Amino acid sequence: MNMVIIEAENNTSSLKTQLLVDCVFTDEVSSLSLSEITSDFDPLIREIIATKEFTAKDGTISIIHNNAGSSIKRALLLGMGDKKNFDPERTRNLIGKVVNKSKELGINEFVLIPFKNMDNEHLSATVEGIKLSDYLFNNYKSDEDKNDLNQVRILIRNDLKNNQKIIHDSSIVSDAVIFSRNISNLPPNDCSPKDLANFSATLSKDQKIKVRVIEKEEMEPYGLGGILAVGKGSSSSPKLIIIEYSGSTKNEKPIIIVGKAVTFDTGGISIKPSEKMDEMKYDKCGGCNVLGIMKAVSDLNLNTNVIGMIPAVENMPSGNSYRPGDIIKMYNRKTVEVLNTDAEGRIILADALAFAVKTFAPKAIIDMATLTGAAIIALGTNVAALVGNNKDLVKKIIDFSNQTGEKIWELPLYDEYKEQLKSSTADMKNIGGRSAGAITAAAFLSNFVEDTPWIHLDIAGTAWNQEGTKEKTYNSKGATGFGIRTIVKYLINNNLE
DSSP states (O other): OOOOEEEEEOOOTTOOBSOEEEEEEGGGGGGOOOTTTOSSSHHHHHHHHHTTSOOOOTTOEEEEEOOSOOSBOEEEEEEEEOSTTOOHHHHHHHHHHHHHHHHHTTOOEEEEEOOTTOOHHHHHHHHHHHHHHTOOOOTTOTTOOOOOOOEEEEEOOSOHHHHHHHHHHHHHHHHHHHHHHHHHTSOGGGOOHHHHHHHHHGGGGSTTEEEEEEOHHHHHHHTOHHHHHHHTTSSSOOEEEEEEEEOOSSOOOOEEEEEOEEEEEOOTTSOOOSTTGGGGGGGGHHHHHHHHHHHHHHHHTOSSEEEEEEEEEEEOOSTTOOOTTOEEEOTTSOEEEOSOTTOOHHHHHHHHHHHHHHHHOOSEEEEEEOOOHHHHHHHTTSOEEEEESOHHHHHHHHHHHHHHTOOEEEOOOOHHHHHTTOOSSSSEESOOOSTTHHHHHHHHHHTTSTTSOEEEEEOTTTSBOOTTOOOOTTOOSSBOOTTHHHHHHHHHHHHHO
16 A cells, blocks of 8 residues: 655755655746755756746656755756646646656655645645555556655645644545555455455444444345345355444434445346456445545544445346346335346445435435446546435535546436336336436435435446546556545535534
8 A cells, every 4th residue: 555654844954855846837937946945956947947948837847967966866847837727636637747757767755845825725635646646556466666655745834733734634535545446456356245344344443433244144134135136146245334433422413425336247147248347346436435435534533423335246147146027125115127137236225325314314325336337428437427316415515526626517317317217017127228327327216315415426437547537647547536535525524514
């Protein structure tokens, strides 16, 4: 796991580093100087500015080697572009570019001079850019040369205590994303529902966290017919993992985060094409994100009650598999006619949602799932689909996503979409036809949340880097942990209300 240490530093008198990084906007180039720290680089800086070798254009990098032999070996000038409309997402990407460059140079530490008047959001984005861009999943490469960062110091000119807290908290959130990525990237032979339950158990070291796993044998008495049906085709037994964090001393209703975890999805009897089926190890990303969120909630010691819930199954074809034509009785006693066994995620999510609502009476519930290819057709691979039943909750999630750079777009939930799910033999079908597939999947889920404020995030396009995904310096190949930073920001702010 990435263990880079990031800390605030305000002593420049005896600075020693392999690389000094300065963030420069285009309107600051003419007055650029490092003389407050060292005079070694200024003559060369003036020369590259005069020749327009460095103009501070967005994303440009210029490296200057120190020939004076001082304790600062190199300076890296990072072009930040125009200050106008400069947002935290650009900071994340640009700082990630520095990390990638430093690793290319074989450098394992650097000192960063942030741009002037950097606010809390940009400082947080800087930390995320550093830690997340240093991540690379190479656990299975025996001869891989792992050149990870060890330390980054950020030169802070004022309010050292407050800025160190921002760095600390942002590091926790970044490490939670990395925790989720590491599990999401695991191959299916090393990540069964049982393995996910074991990863969840590691969180119970916090006294405020209680982990419970409902096993296959308990599911029938509970009436969890949806999870049982989808999981019965596999030799790996299904699980319903419940992670309770009790952060509030008040008798406060919890916020529940539910994540779909199909540890591998063949499609079952309605088997998928073989092309890119290997990517179906990522069908567990929603559940892995819940693990990351609960780790962040615990490490941040939030003063609120949060419950993570992960229905975990493997969807396999076998003599025991559920079939097209089967009718399943769900936890809330509603019946579902199965028309396609590859629309399994909504079935296990529906059981978990209904169980959450009845058991815990939450004040809000959010689910995250790599649910439909239709979401990718509608929005591509850079934007997640959102459907919800509560305007205030929808607005909060979208507002926080705008801050984190995790793009989310709301889709409607009209009654007409529910009509597409009507069945002549059961309460509903598990698919609603080709049109509006992402919405009808959400409409299916809406039958299981009652009046609880609810948000559904379809992260099928954004959960991992795939064809069409826009390159971000802080997202390496594989799982992204998309949505974790947005949901944690929501929980932090709920904690402050």
